[in-house]
Amino acid sequence: MYKHTHDKARKFNHIPLSILDLAPIVEGSTASDSFKESVELAQHAEKWGYNRYWLAEHHNMPGIASSATSVLIGHIAGNTNYMRVGSGGVMLPNHATIVIAEQFGTLESLYPGRIDLGLGRAPGTDQATAYALRRTLHMGPEDFPMQVNELQDYFSDDPVSRVRAIPGQGLDIPIWLLGSSDFSARLAAEKGTYFSFASHFAPAYLLQALKLYRDNFKPSDKLDKPYAMIGVNVIAADTDEQANYLASSHQMQFLNIRKGIQSKLQAPVKNMDEIWTPMEKAAVEESLDPNTTIVGGPDTVKQKLEKIQEATEADEIIISSQIYHLEDRLRSYEIVSELMK
Template identity: 50%
Template sequence: MIPFSLLDLAPVPDGSTVSDALANTLDLARHAEALGYRRYWLAEHHSMTGIASAATAVLIGRVAAETRTMRVGAGGIMLPNHAPLQVAEAFGTLATLFPGRIDLGLGRAPGTDMATARALRRYLAGADSFPQDVVELLGYLGDARPGATVRAVPGEGTQVPVWILGSSLFGAQLAAHLGLPYAFASHFAPTDLEAAIRVYRETFRPSVHLAAPHLMIAVNVFAADTDAEARRLRTSMQQAFVNLRTGRPGPLPRPVDDIAAVCDPAALAMADHALAITAVGAPHSVRAGIGAILDRYRPDEVILTGQIHDHAARLRSFTIAAEVLADLDVRPALAAG
């Protein structure tokens, strides 16, 4: 059985509140742990009325407190928005409170627009210094350094596992160079997936952090009791993606019976291309969809996501997905030979 995890964007559905969204996240996390999900990751986005996870480290702490054994972490923290020392202190604190359960995924994008990036007091140059910032952060989380004038307390010695997140060859190259695990954002940017996997695995350099490459890919899942209902659930994410890419972000839209009636054909085609790494349908269809994705890319882990308007339907979707994955026999590429 391949390890499977869950990426929760803490969506704020149309007609609900941020308070509702956060309560739904805690409820989903408890269910995910009971269903056997290995990790529960939350992502940093700012100034978006449809996503409630802006204070990512705060929410990670709350989720960790509501669960007992599942790993909880960031998928990810957008490092250009932060000083590495502050991230080390925050995640060092989390790791001290919840030993052995905290992950730190790092992204290079700001996760917002430029006006909001300026409001965060960080600037475009932050992306250019990403590799150096990652190395600095690793140093703060590592063993105590004799004579160091700057130390992360808490943080020092916690060895919080750091992942590089990416949707291009840049992240793959950096993760391989530093000997870190790599998570590819195939749930919304699949174009470079195969090339990134090849680069990461072929150029990986063993490190004190990791002896061999470890790849996780993200897959959208919309599962229901029937194919028709699952396709209907998916229309919320299709609309949200179109709205985001056309400059109209907002709460997660309600599902519709006919997506073509509410989205411009060209915009919908763009969204469907970006969201191509998706399994949708009744249990047998989801099994076939996930199975085909895993057979093709052979990751070491898979992380599932899927923005669904109705919370009960979202719980049901991730339940079906967990049952499917627990029954799939897919070996990672390195074990396949």
């Protein structure tokens, strides 16, 4: 059974904190620049005591560089020493299951005991790009439970399938199911896996999904009790005023998604009211709930992180910080790390 070993990770209120890196491509930069910044952030994160560092699969998005997620996971793991590195997540319907088993079997063989496999069932892109990835849309989110079963079989010591994942077979790679609704919460409970909820962009169903997961959890040979991680956006700075200024980049990103505009991560602005209408502002704020999008100086961030942990009883919190300048992004994660005991 995979055991959580947080011996090198510092704790915030007795739980570990982790990082979700969307590998942002900021205005005026390239994917190559993004990857260099991710390595620098990961190396600092390890030093600061973060528990794990996850990267997310997105496609056809000019502002996100982590489309080849497995490749980037290997790059980050190769430039760090002991921090866990994984996917938050791999969108399983986009792939042949055997390929993911082989990729993560390879990663685990290269970096033993450090690799996490977080799985999502959404395409992580638009329909046209999903078709380009799959060549057919016959396989969809409704087939996700079957794909998870296949993946678990590939990793088992005695697989049922005649096709073997090499490397992969017999490796103890923790599988996390990721969700923004109740579907993955129910499936994670049924299968006895780790569960991570995407409350950083879908806060409305957070408490409901956690309750479903915990109430229906069935122990497995991999996990004997529920383990839930929640996603939180944190934009931290030395003052509330500075943090609110930096947060405008994240707000513009969500505004552009709402408007169907593809763009890189934009530089912060002093007044968002010059950019969005009141209706657009309300729509963005619905996704960026103040309970799960925390913006402020150290005291504000500490108070709000404590509040969300108490409300959810999360076992772990994973933090996303869409901040334009690398030095500001590093400072944000450093401030949070200083809150860890």
